[in-house]
Amino acid sequence: xxxxxxxxxxxxxxxxxxxxxxxxxxxxxxxxxxxxxxxxxxxxxxxxxxxxxxxxxxxxxxxxxxxxxxxxxxxxxxxxxxxxxxxxxxxxxxxxxxxxxxxxxxxxxxxxxxxxxxxxxxxxxxxxxxxxxxxxxxxxxxxxxxxxxxxxxxxxxxxxxxxxxxxxxxxxxxxxxxxxxxxxxxxxxxxxxxxxxxxxxxxxxxxxxxx
Amino acid sequence: xxxxxxxxxxxxxxxxxxxxxxxxxxxxxxxxxxxxxxxxxxxxxxxxxxxxxxxxxxxxxxxxxxxxxxxxxxxxxxxxxxxxxxxxxxxxxxxxxxxxxxxxxxxxxxxxxxxxxxxxxxxxxxxxxxxxxxxxxxxxxxxxxxxxxxxxxxxxxxxxxxxxxxxxxxxxxxxxxxxxxxxxxxxx
Numbered sequence: 056x057x058x059x060x061x062x063x064x065x066x067x068x069x070x071x072x073x074x075x076x077x078x079x080x081x082x083x084x085x086x087x088x089x090x091x092x093x094x095x096x097x098x099x100x101x102x103x104x105x106x107x108x109x110x111x112x113x114x115x116x117x118x119x120x121x122x123x124x125x126x127x128x129x130x131x132x133x134x135x136x137x138x139x140x141x142x143x144x145x146x147x148x149x150x151x152x153x154x155x156x157x158x159x160x161x162x163x164x165x166x167x168x169x170x171x172x173x174x175x176x177x178x179x180x181x182x183x184x185x186x187x188x189x190x191x192x193x194x195x196x197x198x199x200x201x202x203x204x205x206x207x208x209x210x211x212x213x214x215x216x217x218x219x220x221x222x223x224x225x226x227x228x229x230x231x232x233x234x235x236x237x238x239x240x241x242x243x244x245x246x247x248x249x250x251x252x253x254x255x256x257x258x259x260x261x262x263x264x265x266x
Numbered sequence: 267x268x269x270x271x272x273x274x275x276x277x278x279x280x281x282x283x284x285x286x287x288x289x290x291x292x293x294x295x296x297x298x299x300x301x302x303x304x305x306x307x308x309x310x311x312x313x314x315x316x317x318x319x320x321x322x323x324x325x326x327x328x329x330x331x332x333x334x335x336x337x338x339x340x341x342x343x344x345x346x347x348x349x350x351x352x353x354x355x356x357x358x359x360x361x362x363x364x365x366x367x368x369x370x371x372x373x374x375x376x377x378x379x380x381x382x383x384x385x386x387x388x389x390x391x392x393x394x395x396x397x398x399x400x401x402x403x404x405x406x407x408x409x410x411x412x413x414x415x416x417x418x419x420x421x422x423x424x425x426x427x428x429x430x431x432x433x434x435x436x437x438x439x440x441x442x443x444x445x446x447x448x449x450x451x452x453x454x
Contacts, residue, residue: 056325056395056411058299058303058321058324058325058328060411060412061325061328061329061411061442062292062295062296062299062328063292063410063411063414064407064410064411064435064438064439065291065295065328065329065332065439066283066288066289066291066292066295067288067410067416067417067432067435068332068432068435068436068439069283069286069287069288069291069432070286070432070433070436071284071285071286072284072334072335072336073336074336075336075337135337136337136338136339136347137334137337137347137350137351137354138346138347138349138350139339139350204334204336204337205334205337206330206334206337206351206354208350208354265358266330266333266334
């Protein structure tokens with residue numbers, strides 16, 4: 056095909072393009088809504104949620120998960136815009152492990168060392184490792200569908216960031232069900248679940264977000 | 267300074283294009299193609315690929331610019347966005363063709379010959395490309411690109427609505443983009 060012919064052809068396709076930012080926002084809303092429905096249908100809040108809200112440890116879990124969610128989400132649109140991918144804002148993500156590390160240190164100081172093991176292992180680590188990835192699934196699928204309209208410079212990285220945002224949604228929901236509030240538990244098990252989701256997101260990105 | 271003015275013009279054409287102005291879009295595509303071609307040829311030369319392949323890369327880049335124009339932030343300059351698309355597509359497409367880098371000397375000599383040779387292979391290409399498309403799309407592509415008929419006239423000829431023709435055209439362009447990357451894979 057002659058390039059001039061192709062240009063004629065392309066110039067006639069004047070239907071407005073999908074706006075990636077809008078598509079991503081919609082995907083976040085849809086994904087979060089789907090996970091919420093799933094969460095409240097199957098798990099729901101923990102029985103003592105009214106008391107728990109007043110404790111610092113319980114509140115801290117949401118500080119961590121919501122920071123993860125908001126920082127990762129704010130990076131999404133740059134990830135799928137050519138020439139914007141690797142911005143310095145990525146480093147904001149480090150805030151989440153720093154928060155966790157700080158809380159772990161405080162916890163180690165205020166808790167007798169005899170309790171460290173109990174707090175770390177908690178009561179339901181396996182539950183955490185299963186529920187967070189499962190609740191990440193729908194936001195992840197919606198986000199990937201929206202990102203397919205984009206053109207990521209680095210598809211693996213874009214997939215990983217989408218996975219982080221999804222895990223942020225999942226972990227926020229799960230935190231309101233999970234009976235373990237110690238930062239020791241959160242730092243180990245929430246992180247392990249999130250990293251598993253991120254690894255899947257990275258490889259899924261390489262596979263599905265190429266353009 | 268001159269480049270800034272040019273870029274401002276490109277950006278304004280792109281904004282009009284995204285609002286549905288086909289003429290502005292045509293101007294933009296015509297204006298940027300020579301620049302894309304220079305980059306593509308330079309890279310192909312570097313990898314010892316023939317010039318006809320560079321033209322394939324140019325077309326692949328144009329399709330990518332078209333299909334991904336929703337990722338351009340209209341508040342930002344257009345130039346860096348185009349460069350990023352070109353760079354990504356060039357790397358991608360040369361990497362996929364990469365295993366074929368040892369192009370025989372005859373091919374390189376052939377590529378230095380007249381444009382005639384290029385246009386012959388072009389003709390084979392379009393038959394192959396059209397052969398891959400299903401029917402309303404095939405007729406629409408042939409009519410608009412080769413015969414230069416407008417969308418409205420094409421719609422009248424095919425007894426379709428203009429909207430249906432545009433939908434079909436959009437699908438055809440997506441199929442073309444897929445066809446290019448597939449073919450690059452075959453070569454690689």
